[in-house]
Each structure stands twice: as C-alpha cells, then as structure tokens.
Amino acid sequence: MLWPDPAQRDRLVEIRDNLLARIAEAEREGWLGEVEGLKISLAGAEGKLAQLDRRPTGGVVDLGIPTASTKSWP
Known part of the structure; x- marks a missing residue:
C-alpha cells in the first residue's frame, strides 16, 4: 500500500478544508452534481488523512542481529 508522505499532512488538511x-x-x-463530485474528493482526502493517523510513528525498530546456535534441536 502506498502511504501519503507525513510531511504533506498540512497540505491535505488545507485541501480538505x-x-x-x-x-x-x-x-x-444548488449545484447538486458538483456537490456529489466534491464529496467524492472529500472522502479521498479524509481517507489519506486517516491513513496518516493510523501510520506507526515509532520509527525504526531494532530487531537485533540473529546469532547461530550450536545447540542441536531434539
């Protein structure tokens, strides 16, 4: 999945507003057709903002370096 760039969050908020x-x-x-089209675009902008809000912000997780075991498994 492609994630929006977190640096663009302010721009997405501006677009939504x-x-x-x-x-x-x-x-x-009374431009009903225009309203429907804009609501579709609004849903897309809000969806991208929701993706940014769900994105983990913890950064890189160090999982360590695996080591070879000399012990044999039963």
Missing part, C-alpha cells in the same frame, strides 16, 4: 468550503458553496447555489 477547501473542499468543505466548496461543498457549502455548491449546496448554496
């Missing part, structure tokens, strides 16, 4: 304003304008003007 702009879409919300455009939806409100389209509803005021």
